[in-house]
Amino acid sequence: MTNPITKLFTREADKIKRDGLAARMRRWFKEISRPFSIALAIPPVLIMRVMRPWKLIRFCAFYTPAIGHFAANTELYLCERDAGINLPGKPHRDIFYLRAGKTPCNWQLLTMWKRVLRVWPTWIADPMVRVNRLIPGGEIHQVPVEPWISISPANTQFDSDVHNLLDRFAPHLGFTEEEEARGKAGLRAMGIPEGAAFICMIVRDGAYWSKLNAIASHRDSNIQDYVLAAEELANRGYYLTFRSFREAVSQFYIG
Incomplete structure (x- = not known):
C-alpha cells in the first residue's frame, strides 16, 4: 500500500509540473490563509447585521465567464437602479466583487465597471459573503439572483431589456x-x-x-x-x- 504522505507529495509534484511552482505556491497560500480570512470576516459581518435597520449592505458577484453577460447584465442592473426597479425599498449600498478563483473574461471591462460601481477586492468581500451565508438571515445581504440560474446581478430578465431602459438612460460606461x-x-x-x-x-x-x-x-x-x-x-x-x-x-x- 502506498504511503499517504508519498501520495500527497507525488500529487503535488505532478501539479507543480502542470501549473508551475509559482501557481502552486499561490494556491498553498490561499488554502492556508482561508481559515484566517474567514475568522477576520466575522466582526465586520456582525457589524453589517447590526447596521441593517439603518443601512442595508448587499453583496453581488460579477458574472464574468461570458463578456455578453458581464456587460449587459451589469448595465441593466444600473439602468434598473436608476429607474427604481428591483430596489430593496430602504437605504442600501451594493458592493460588487469577483468570486474567488474566477478570472474575468475581459480586464478592460472590469476596469471600466470599477469607475461606476463600488467594487471590493475579492480577499475582503468573498470571506464576508461566506460568513454571511453561514449565519441565518443573510439572504437580504445578497443582491437577489433568479432562483433557477445563478447569474448576478439579478435583473428583471437577466440581460434582456424588458423595460426598454437602454432607450431611456445614457450608457454608464465611457472611455477615458x-x-x-x-x-x-x-x-x-x-x-x-x-x-x-x-x-x-x-x-x-x-x-x-x-x-x-x-x-x-x-x-x-x-x-x-x-x-x-x-x-x-x-x-x-x-x-x-x-x-x-x-x-x-x-x-x-x-x-
Missing part, C-alpha cells in the same frame, strides 16, 4: 481620454484614418466557449459566409476589421 487615444492609435496602426467610418465584424464559431459547444453549436457561423456583405460595405466606403475565434483574420478572403 487616454483610452480614446490608445484606440485611435490602434486604428491608425491598422491603416484606418482618423474620422473614417469603420465596422468591427465578430463571427462566433466552434472555438468560442468550446466547453459548451455541444449545446450551443447552433449559434456558430462561418466567417466566409460574410464575404458579400463585407464587399458591399467596403464599396460603400467603410473600413472593416474582423475577428473569428478559430480562423485567423488573414484567412478571410474577399475577391
Whole structure:
C-alpha cells in the first residue's frame, strides 16, 4: 500500500509540473490563509447585521465567464437602479466583487465597471459573503439572483431589456481620454484614418466557449459566409476589421 504522505507529495509534484511552482505556491497560500480570512470576516459581518435597520449592505458577484453577460447584465442592473426597479425599498449600498478563483473574461471591462460601481477586492468581500451565508438571515445581504440560474446581478430578465431602459438612460460606461487615444492609435496602426467610418465584424464559431459547444453549436457561423456583405460595405466606403475565434483574420478572403 502506498504511503499517504508519498501520495500527497507525488500529487503535488505532478501539479507543480502542470501549473508551475509559482501557481502552486499561490494556491498553498490561499488554502492556508482561508481559515484566517474567514475568522477576520466575522466582526465586520456582525457589524453589517447590526447596521441593517439603518443601512442595508448587499453583496453581488460579477458574472464574468461570458463578456455578453458581464456587460449587459451589469448595465441593466444600473439602468434598473436608476429607474427604481428591483430596489430593496430602504437605504442600501451594493458592493460588487469577483468570486474567488474566477478570472474575468475581459480586464478592460472590469476596469471600466470599477469607475461606476463600488467594487471590493475579492480577499475582503468573498470571506464576508461566506460568513454571511453561514449565519441565518443573510439572504437580504445578497443582491437577489433568479432562483433557477445563478447569474448576478439579478435583473428583471437577466440581460434582456424588458423595460426598454437602454432607450431611456445614457450608457454608464465611457472611455477615458487616454483610452480614446490608445484606440485611435490602434486604428491608425491598422491603416484606418482618423474620422473614417469603420465596422468591427465578430463571427462566433466552434472555438468560442468550446466547453459548451455541444449545446450551443447552433449559434456558430462561418466567417466566409460574410464575404458579400463585407464587399458591399467596403464599396460603400467603410473600413472593416474582423475577428473569428478559430480562423485567423488573414484567412478571410474577399475577391
